[in-house]
Structures are given as structure tokens and as C-alpha cells.
Amino acid sequence: MFYQRPTLSKFLIEHLRGAPSEQDLSALLVDVAAAVKTIAAVVAKGQLHFRGEAAPDRATVNVHGEVQKPLDVLTNEIVLRHCEWGGLVAGMVSEELDEPYPIPADHRRGRYLLVFDPLDGSSNIDVNVSVGSIFSVLRHDTEAPPGPRDYLQPGHRQIAAGYAIYGPTTMLVLTVGNGTHGFTLDREIGNFILTHPDLRIPSETSEFAINTSNERFWEPPVQRYVGECKEGRSGIRERDFNMRWIASMVAEVHRILMRGGVFMYPRDTKDPKKPGRLRLLYEANPMALLVEQAGGRGSTGRGPLLDVQPESIHQRIPVVLGSHEEVERIERYHREFEDGTDRPFVSPLFNERSLFRPEAL
Ligand SMILES: O=P(O)(O)OC[C@H]1O[C@](O)(COP(=O)(O)O)[C@@H](O)[C@@H]1O
Ligand SMILES: [Mg+2]
Ligand SMILES: [Mg+2]
Numbered sequence: 488m489f490y491q492r493p494t495l496s497k498f499l500i501e502h503l504r505g506a507p508s509e510q511d512l513s514a515l516l517v518d519v520a521a522a523v524k525t526i527a528a529v530v531a532k533g534q535l536h537f538r539g540e541a542a543p544d545r546a547t548v549n550v551h552g553e554v555q556k557p558l559d560v561l562t563n564e565i566v567l568r569h570c571e572w573g574g575l576v577a578g579m580v581s582e583e584l585d586e587p588y589p590i591p592a593d594h595r596r597g598r599y600l601l602v603f604d605p606l607d608g609s610s611n612i613d614v615n616v617s618v619g620s621i622f623s624v625l626r627h628d629t630e631a632p633p634g635p636r637d638y639l640q641p642g643h644r645q646i647a648a649g650y651a652i653y654g655p656t657t658m659l660v661l662t663v664g665n666g667t668h669g670f671t672l673d674r675e676i677g678n679f680i681l682t683h684p685d686l687r688i689p690s691e692t693s694e695f696a697i698n699t700s701n702e703r704f705w706e707p708p709v710q711r712y713v714g715e716c717k718e719g720r721s722g723i724r725e726r727d728f729n730m731r732w733i734a735s736m737v738a739e740v741h742r743i744l745m746r747g748g749v750f751m752y753p754r755d756t757k758d759p760k761k762p763g764r765l766r767l768l769y770e771a772n773p774m775a776l777l778v779e780q781a782g783g784r785g786s787t788g789r790g791p792l793l794d795v796q797p798e799s800i801h802q803r804i805p806v807v808l809g810s811h812e813e814v815e816r817i818e819r820y821h822r823e824f825e826d827g828t829d830r831p832f833v834s835p836l837f838n839e840r841s842l843f844r845p846e847a848l
Contacts, residue, residue: 495520495659495670495679502663512624512647512663515575515599519622520679522569523651523659526562526605526620527672530653533615550585550801551766558612559583562605562620576601577627580638580800582769587635587800599646600625600638602769602800607650608735617654619737623773624648638768638800642785642793648773650737660686660744660777667744667781688783689747692810694729696739697751704755708788708820711829736765740774740808744781749809749817753788763787763805767797771806784814788821 493501499513529536547555563583570576571588574595579588580602590596603622611618624647625640627633649661657672659679669683695716702710719727731748733739739750752764765771775785775792785792785808795804807817823829 490673490680493681495661495681498668498670498681499663502665509646509663511575511597512599514573515570515597515601515624516647516649516661516663518570518573518575519566519601519649520659522566523620523657524672524677525565525569526651527653527657529561529565530558530606530612530618533612549583551582555583556606556609556612559606559609566601566603566605566620566622570601573597575599578633578637579603580768581605582766582801587633587638589632596630596632598627600627600633602638604766604769607737607770608733611733611735616733616735617652617738617741618735619650619652619741621650621737621770621773622648623769623776635800639797641796642767642772642775645772645776645793648776650740650773650777652737652741654738654741658683658741660741662777662780664780667777669744686744686781688743688778688781688810690782690811692747692749692813693726694731694742694746694748695751695813696731696733696742696748697753698732698734699730701755701757704757705753706755706788706821706824708817708824708829709751709753711820711824712817736770736774740778743778743783743809747810749807749813751788751817752806754805761803763803765804765806767792767795767802767804768800771804774806775808778808782811783809784811786814786818788817790818 496517499516503509503513549555563581567588571590572594575597576599577596578590578600582604601624605620606618607621608618623645626646627637647663651659659670661668666685669686670679671682672679715722715724716728742748743750754763771792778785787805788807807814
């Protein structure tokens, strides 16, 4: 089948033409895309994949203390095997590995570091809901093999970032620093085709995504923001909001890139040892870059995500991202909370237009 639209390889050649130092980057991204195609095929098979084989009977636990599903382990292997041999990466960090993955001694080492979450939203696998993979590429401009500290680069140093979403269609959404672009996998010809060039996130939204079962653990600025959204047209926002929660960050960010919205996994007090749920290097940073390249904003609630200096490879971070004006509003609520000028959140039962407001009783 012949397409007028560019394939991923053609797009990369055109977009990286002016950057001779990044010649190998397109080759690496093509390797990542090959891994994504393999994962798409495996995910699509579901339980059929393990038919007749010993589906692992002993659950393993990753560095985060989370039970690894067989597909977490398998998809991690798929990315490592596709990307370790091409002489393009110097090392890799994965959500599923305690330590950075060193390139085997008999393979050539390249000048890039690949960090990834091979299967995001894996709790959705058993219920056949969209999952994804997330990745980010950093530079490693030295001959020496990378140590853990070499991966601790702030998000604005990413030279490429992307995710794959395994939904009704498989898509690869990518940035190499000049916009965010979506490619759809044509399974018959095995190619990613540019179907969504230059995605733009509307700056305002009436849709938010947050796990409200954690509401009692949120900080006041987040309670204030979500409370005001829920008040809808009877509150200070003067319009109704809609809410979504897919429990798969890839699917939430994809929706935001397609039609706007705001996604939050904020700091909470559920587990005081954890400053957030999502991981900085391979979840928050790549998504923040994709969102910012599409005109949105990525924040911790207190400042830009892409400016955070990582302290460890599996560090967690609060995440607020999506439509620019909404994220700025949430940041303002955090500032007002910290300097004591915030408006205390008043239940809708007692707001200005309610019959139940204290002075009306
Ligand atoms: O259990 P919750 O609060 O719904 O968490 C959902 C979040 O966890 C994640 O699934 C974490 O990713 P992993 O599946 O890679 O651990 C995010 O995609 C999602 O936003
Ligand atoms: Mg994840
Ligand atoms: Mg994962």
C-alpha cells in the first residue's frame, strides 16, 4: 500500500536532517519502534500468548515493591533485546530493573542512554483496557560506560521522548524537539505512518483526570482545584467539568494530546515515604516533554517538571500536566497555599449561590 503521508523513517530523516550529530538518533528510534511493534503483537495476543507455555507461576517483585506481571517482564526483555545490539545506546534504565542495564561487552556502545517503562498501566492488562510503553533518550557523550549518575539529567536535556499506546489501534507519539507527532501502525505493511502531525493541546479545558479515591490524602491546593471543578457551573469556574480515570498514564496523556484536559498524580500523604506515584525519568519527564512540545505544560504543581534535577534513577515525583492555563492555575493554587493567600475550599452545599450558605440560614 502506498501512502502520501510519511513513514516514521522518512519523518525522522527529514526532521533530523539539520542535526548531523544526531544521525544515530533516527536509527535508535527505529529500533525502539521495532520493539513497540513486537510488544503490540504480544499485547494483542493476551492470554493466547501463554497458551501451552508455563505462564510464570511465581510472581516477581520489581524495585518499587510492585508485583511484576508476566508481560511486565516480557516487554522489558523485548526493549532490551531490540536496542542493545545496534551500537547506538551506552546503557539503559528500565522501570523493571533495579540497576541500569550495561551493554554486553561484545556489543559496541553508542552515545545515547535509553530510559523506559516497558508496559505502563499494566494493571489494565487483565481487563483488556489500553496500556502503553514510555521512553526517553538522553545523551552520553563519553567513551566511558555510564554509571547511575549519568542518567540523572533534568528533563529539558532529553533529546527525544515518546510513548506507544496499544489501544484499538497502536500509535507511536514522538518528539525530537520540534513538535509532538503521532504515527499509526499499519499492521498489514508493518509501518508507522504519520497520521497526527504537530499535535496541539488547547490551552483551556473542561476535563480533568485524577484518582479521586486518594482525595483525603491530597494537599489543600489539589483539593481546592478538584473541588472547584466538581462545583461546575454553580461554582467559581462557572462551567461544568467532566472527569476521566483510565489508570494508565499513557492513555490519559494520549486523550489530552487529542482533545485537551489535565492529568494529575499529585503529592499526597498516603505513603509519606513516597513523594508521588509516578517515576521521574521514564514516566514524568518524557510525558512532560511531549505535552510541552504540543503547547501544554508539565509541572510538579510547584514548578516545571523538566527543571527537576533527578537524585536517583527510580525517583518518584508529583505530576500535573496538560492544558497550559489549567496547569498554571494549579501552580497558582500551590503558591497561594504556601504563602497563605488561598481561598479556603467551601463545600458546594455552602457556596455563594446555595440556599444553605451560612448567612442565608
Ligand atoms: O492505581 P492508580 O492510582 O489508578 O494508578 C494508576 C497509575 O499507575 C500507573 O499505572 C503506573 O504505571 P505502571 O503500570 O508502569 O506501574 C500509571 O500509568 C497510572 O497513572
Ligand atoms: Mg508506568
Ligand atoms: Mg510499567
